[in-house]
Amino acid sequence: MTTIDDAAATAAAKTGDTPGRAPRGPRFLIVQGSWQYRGLQLLGVAVVALLLLWGAGQPAFRMGQFTNVFIIAIAIAGLNVVTGYTGLLSIGHSAFFGLGAYTTGILIVEQQFAPLNTIPIAVGLCFVLGLLVGLPSLRIHGLYLALVTLAVGVSFPEIVRRAEELTGGAAGMVVRSRFLAPPEWTGLVRAERGIWMFWFSAAVLAVVMLLVRNLVKSRFGVAMRAVRDNEIAAAANGISVARTKIVAFGISGAITGLAGSLFTMYMGALSPDGSFTLMKSIEFITGLVLGGVATQLGPLVGAVAVVFLPYWTASYTEGPLAGVVFGIVLIIIVFLMPEGIVGRIGLLIRKVVHVIPSDHPRLRRVDAEGPPSPARSPL
Incomplete structure (x- = not known):
């Protein structure tokens, strides 16, 4: 571990400045x-494993809440790809959630598919729908695109109601x-x-978070962030803005x-007026904002917030007052942490510790300059 104070002392020894006046940083x-x-990575894995073992030992109701957190976190991770990393506001992700759920349900009930075998089909259909919904993003932006996705989310429950023979x-x-x-093969009854x-949803969430992390660090992930920050500059640098938007959707x-498919496997009961209305999209957006937009752990933390905050506020208040208290808590969190919970924690951690790649210019400079002179050491 290298301290920035050492690097600052080295620079001060070359320039004659006082080491104590070096710019502040991590x-x-x-x-x-x-x-x-x-x-640190092994410590993080150990903490996650201990938390999962603790959760698996909780009563059935609490374990069900954790399973719901994992499923919603997967859905928010999907929303984070297009809204957080690509900058395209979507208010209709309840339609993707519902399509995945009903695809799994229909294949199980009508075609006697094994639940796990329905997942690739549900994911494929939602990918195609995402491509179609992403087409308007080529011509419209901002709130106008949000209205298009809103129309998709609002129309989905009506389509389900009319397709009575299937749904x-x-x-x-x-x-x-x-x-x-x-x-x-699980040995469970x-x-x-x-x-x-519980365990299957946790495993799927871990895989999804790993895939999203690798996607963001890939060339396509760089293209997504470039489109989010400045479309004109991205196009000038050879990035296909149209392809990036559509594929991201x-x-x-x-x-x-995928989250919707898991929802069917978990709940076993589907209703167009239950979990696939516009309120579900708002729940996803709320979780994304609370957890932290364009952060790796934001979807999980946001899912914990949208699942447990209403439960906790309802346990201390009764009737309509519970909704009021929940709204006040949301406002306070957003006011105090506009970057989201994960974003604010990240800012605090970076004031003390900063992770840099092994080829960072600062490391090359420190190695070339050598250790600070004892006569000018800050100690």
Whole structure:
């Protein structure tokens, strides 16, 4: 671990400045690939494993809440791809969530598919819908694009109600528990479906977060952020703005559709007026803002907030007052942490520790200049 004070002392020794007047910044630098960096990664994995083991040992109701958190976090991660990293506001992601859910439900009930076998089909259909919804983004921007996605989200429940033969219409659809039993290779029985969905949803969330992380760090991820920051500059640098927007919408829809598929496997009951209305889209957006837009852990923290905050406020208040208290808490969080919970925590951590790549120019400069002179050492 290299301290910035050492680097500042080296620069001061060359220029004759007082080391104590070096610009303020994070005190410690952690180089990617170093043993300190690997140690922090292992510590993080250990903490996550302990939390999952603790959650798996909770009562069925609490475990179900955690499963719901994982599913909503996956949906918010999909929204984060298009809104957080690409800068395209979508208010219609409840349609992707619903399409994934009803695809899984229809394939299980009508075609007797195994639940896991429905996931690729649901993800593929939502990817195609995402590409179609992304087409208007080529000509319209900002609030106008948000209105288009809003229309998609509002129309989805009506389409479900009219397709009564497939979806059950307004009465909804029920997937029998015998169809949702854990796979035989898990060794779990039907009564242990809650445990199966807890671990399966957690595993899927981990894979999704890893894929999104790699996507953001890839060339396409750089293109998404460039389009978000300045479309004209992105196009001038050879980035296909149209392709980036459409593919980002497709990926976003596929991830949110995956969450919808898991929702069916978890709940077993679907209703167009229940979990697929505009309120679900608002829930996703609220979770994204609370957790932190364009952050890796923001979807998970935001999902925890939208699942547990209403529950906690309702436990201390009764009736309509619970909604008022929940709204006040949201306003306070947004006012105090406009970057989101994860964004604010990240800012605080970076004041002390900053992670840099192994080829960072500062490291090359410090290595070339050598250690600070003892006579001018800040100590």
